Amino acid sequence: MELLHLKYFRTVAEDLNFTHAAKRLFISQPALSMTIKKLERELDTELFNRNGRTITLTNQGRILLQSVEKIENELALVKDRLSNPEQDVTISLASSHGRFIQILLADFLANPSATLFNTEILSNREILSQLLTDEIHFSISFMEIKHPEITSEPVVEEDIVLTYPGHYTEQDVMHVLYDNETAKSFLFPSHNKDYNSFIKLKMTEFSLYADSIRYIDDVSLQVALLQQRYFSFVPVSVCRELKLPFVAKDNLTIVSKIYLSRLSHGLTEEQQTVYDAIKQFFLREAASFVK
Numbered sequence: 001m002e003l004l005h006l007k008y009f010r011t012v013a014e015d016l017n018f019t020h021a022a023k024r025l026f027i028s029q030p031a032l033s034m035t036i037k038k039l040e041r042e043l044d045t046e047l048f049n050r051n052g053r054t055i056t057l058t059n060q061g062r063i064l065l066q067s068v069e070k071i072e073n074e075l076a077l078v079k080d081r082l083s084n085p086e087q088d089v090t091i092s093l094a095s096s097h098g099r100f101i102q103i104l105l106a107d108f109l110a111n112p113s114a115t116l117f118n119t120e121i122l123s124n125r126e127i128l129s130q131l132l133t134d135e136i137h138f139s140i141s142f143m144e145i146k147h148p149e150i151t152s153e154p155v156v157e158e159d160i161v162l163t164y165p166g167h168y169t170e171q172d173v174m175h176v177l178y179d180n181e182t183a184k185s186f187l188f189p190s191h192n193k194d195y196n197s198f199i200k201l202k203m204t205e206f207s208l209y210a211d212s213i214r215y216i217d218d219v220s221l222q223v224a225l226l227q228q229r230y231f232s233f234v235p236v237s238v239c240r241e242l243k244l245p246f247v248a249k250d251n252l253t254i255v256s257k258i259y260l261s262r263l264s265h266g267l268t269e270e271q272q273t274v275y276d277a278i279k280q281f282f283l284r285e286a287a288s289f290v291k
Contacts (some may be wrong), residue, residue: 003075005039006068007224008032009047013065042049090116091274094127096141097192098218099238100258104140107281124194131263136273137271138262140278143194155282158289159236160199160254161246166228169249183211187224187232190215199233202254237288248291257280258289 012021012032014132022029040047042093047061057065095101101119106118122130128145130136139145145152164173176182190195196215210231225232226242233254239246248255260279267275 001091004072005035006071007263008035009039010068012036012055013049013057013061015093016057017053020053025233028219035182036199061255090118091138091271092118092136094120094122094130094139096124096143096194097121097189099235100140103285104278104281108277112187121191123192127261130263134263137258137267138275141259141261143198144257144259146161149264150261151264155258155260155279156286157256158256158258159291160233160256161236161239161248161291162231162252163225163234163239163244163246163275165226166229166245168245170245171248174249177208180209182211184215185212185230187221187230188213188215188220190217197253198256202233206252235289236291240288253291 008021008025008027011025012018013026015021018029018036019178022032024034036047043060043064045060046058047064048055049058088190093101093104098121101117105117105119118136120130120136122139122143124145127136127139128147128150129138129142131145131150132147142158144154162173164170164176164273168176176184186197214230221232221244224230224245225234225238228244234244234246236246240245260275260282262275266272
């Protein structure tokens, strides 16, 4: 399989028209059609549905297009690094929650010569997969990544506390929580299923019942929390930042841990330097994560 053939395929997939694609590529339409057929024979699959002059991508074609886009992005990064060998190293970092990346980058990027980051918000399963394939260098998550080839170390403990509607006092909340006659609406982050399952399990242990559960994205979650109309289990650091009321009692506090994970066989010198700096950052800020 040649990179040029993949470029031809992507162009046809974008235009869904062999004639237009051939003009963009400055080759003849028959030559382009022949190249795509050769690629299909090599992959032993059809990449396009053909109905006269109308073409559409098959499921296999859509899968290949996604892979081609990733390959081209990686090649562009490699080309950039080769042409600028003195530039700062770029680190690929994933997290189970956007707030970890947000607080980390706010500190790191304050340095004019800061390391560049590619960042993603992923589930724990996705984090594991991308660590194993070296698509990301390390991750920050609220749950341990368990695998023989992964080192996942707890860096700091974190208190997750219950914030409540602003028209209640903390004393009121203790009565309301276990009153079956009072409606209790809870907010959860929509993207983080691992976190939601963890919190719901803890709610069951606390014998807490949610009258209704609403899922909302990270940005909207902060807006909704600031309205102080809902119950939600939120890291105490977020409660302090947003000035939210929260139940300070230990029997309604969830003690969790923040894990830093990477491949066990080691990192490059540059990656290890950044890994150690991230670890030290969380250790320095440890007090802000607990009550």
